[in-house]
Amino acid sequence: MENSPYNHEADNSEAELMPLRKQGRLGDMAYDAMKERLVRGAFEPGRKLTVRAIAEALGVSSTPARDALNRLSAEGALVYSGPKTVIVPYLTMPALKEVVAMRLALEGVASEKGAAAAPSNLPDELERTQQKINKAMEAQNFSDVLWHNKEFHFTVYRHAEMPYLLSTIESLWLRTGPSFHDLYPEFAIRKYGVHNHEVVIESLRDRDPEGVRRAFENDIRDGYRGLKHAIASRSKTATAA
Amino acid sequence: MENSPYNHEADNSEAELMPLRKQGRLGDMAYDAMKERLVRGAFEPGRKLTVRAIAEALGVSSTPARDALNRLSAEGALVYSGPKTVIVPYLTMPALKEVVAMRLALEGVASEKGAAAAPSNLPDELERTQQKINKAMEAQNFSDVLWHNKEFHFTVYRHAEMPYLLSTIESLWLRTGPSFHDLYPEFAIRKYGVHNHEVVIESLRDRDPEGVRRAFENDIRDGYRGLKHAIASRSKTATAA
DNA sequence: ACGGATAATATGTTGCAACAAAAAATCTCT
DNA sequence: AGAGATTTTTTGTTGCAACATATTATCCGT
Incomplete structure (x- = not known):
């Protein structure tokens, strides 16, 4: 849970979504990648996130992408705005x-x-x-x-x-x-x-x-x-x- | 997150694992079912849980079972004792x-x-x-x-x-x-x-x-x-x- | 123009098979 | 018998297609 496997020192702040290099479980990587972007404020509240979009952006199949979104929405970092729509939540x-x-x-x-x-x-x-x-x-x-x-x-x-x-x-x-x-x-x-x-x-x-x-x-x-x-x-x- | 879809009043404590009736997302149901059993102390620490066993016991395919296990291990309710073995953790x-x-x-x-x-x-x-x-x-x-x-x-x-x-x-x-x-x-x-x-x-x-x-x-x-x-x-x- | 119904598209979930790898069982040699 | 190596079985992960349905776009009537 410690760190994401990415370079925290370099300024990769502009890279909102970029493919990740394979290492360990794909689902964990996708999760870590999303987590870092969330903390960095890379996503504006209300932004819609889809399994297929994340999968393609991260260069993985839909299963790991779905795993990441599931985990994130389970802990409240993402929310459902509809039965089939996960978004970055507006903080009320x-x-x-x-x-x-x-x-x-x-x-x-x-x-x-x-x-x-x-x-x-x-x-x-x-x-x-x-x-x-x-x-x-x-x-x-x-x-x-x-x-x-x-x-x-x-x-x-x-x-x-x-x-x-x-x-x-x-x-x-x-x-x-x-x-x-x-x-x-x-x-x-x-x-x-x-x-x-x-x-x-x-x-x-x-x-x-x-x-x-x-x-x-x-x-x-x-x-x-x-x-x-x-x-x-x-x-x-x-x-x- | 409120309640599991099961009868909390009746004494179903002996039923360690039983099929669940379909309603909503299968993954959530599997998760809730496992959660209740965990709180009830139905599983002894060290017990090994496999995707396929849960899937069969709950009468669902492997995907929802895997979802539940993933979620549970993400929050520490289950742990990996090896790269391919999730167990109910011993509380140290x-x-x-x-x-x-x-x-x-x-x-x-x-x-x-x-x-x-x-x-x-x-x-x-x-x-x-x-x-x-x-x-x-x-x-x-x-x-x-x-x-x-x-x-x-x-x-x-x-x-x-x-x-x-x-x-x-x-x-x-x-x-x-x-x-x-x-x-x-x-x-x-x-x-x-x-x-x-x-x-x-x-x-x-x-x-x-x-x-x-x-x-x-x-x-x-x-x-x-x-x-x-x-x-x-x-x-x-x-x-x- | 505008609102509501209808069609087209996009999406999440589920089940499943293939694969690599780990765990368990078996066998062998001392 | 016991320890180590080897085979067999089991297991998680991944990718993918099918399906139902939510979402979005389009169209039509007013």
Whole structure:
């Protein structure tokens, strides 16, 4: 569940859908590929996804493509808008609140346990990740911002050594990812999460797991505010469009 | 995700695997059927499950059976013991701790929110469910005890109206269910959860959501202790067997 | 133009056979 | 007898065609 088998360092943000190289189970690859694109905000909410289209785009048959879509819709990352239509979901206000409540509960645990078990070189590692975020931000490469931002969080959480917790949290990120698609410009201006991340690193250096937890919680709440406004303004223009 | 399409009232606990009647997507039905059996402790940990066996037992082709197995193993309810072997997982001590940590975090939220939004007739409803638990306990029908116990919890949680939270919690229950399989006898003696459930009902009558939360948390912790000992004694006899 | 019915198309699900590979059973040699 | 190699069987994955039906496009009447 850890990483997708693709290069997370390079800027492949423009490649919305590209064939994947064979390795292991085709279904897992298709799943990972879709997951990364979702987190990166590559798909706009409402986008329709079909088995055959994914199969062709990824260069596999319909079975693995269907496996991936099934798995994704089972965990709520995709939804049915009709009996035969899977789309990237619009994040509604109740859904956002639910995701935030769960993120606070779960990432609270993951960050505190992860911080408590963190090796001493973790702050440096995080600082490098933060630099990647900043660089991507300057370059207006928002897809990479999102990706490295996720990496920042999970680099801490991973040290909790709770794999199932991690994959559950990951599935929560899949639900908010798409909503950043229309938010790219506004997103950069807000300097998303920079301050909170600095506090994380500082608290880590102070060996203060509770401080790390609070910083991540603030980060989650800040993200909530950003998305909240985006959703509110979308639902206003939704009827007009 | 709500309910499986089977009669939760009747005692079909002996029917480990029986064909399902057609209705909706075959894959979903197979998934629900397996889920219920897992929660009921119908499968012992270590039991090997094959696509073809499930397909035949459920009277469907391999595709829906495979869908169900895939979904279950994706959420950790089943695991691969080899590249071509899915089994019902043995609950290890680290895995149990992880599940408990997550249950405390998530069911804490679900119970408190659910209690706050609960209708006034909920205590009566829960009392009826508790009676079912007691009856099943007397009848030594442990499969039903587990099922109605789950119903007790989720009856409260449902009022939180957080569907995604609910399905995440449900998937946690899938991981502990099988471990009760070998625990049936001991299980009854401990009068699992009876007191905590009474406190839940009482706190609900007092309109004390926080009390409800604490009662559920105690219930989770008590369950933890029971499973902890079972796991400890198993790992001791495991080498002998 | 516009709305509703009708036809055409596209899509998800299911079942199945082929294949490669893993697991289990059997056999052999010491 | 026991351990290791070998054969046999079992198994998951994949691709694909058929089918029913949902979705989309078209057409017609007003």
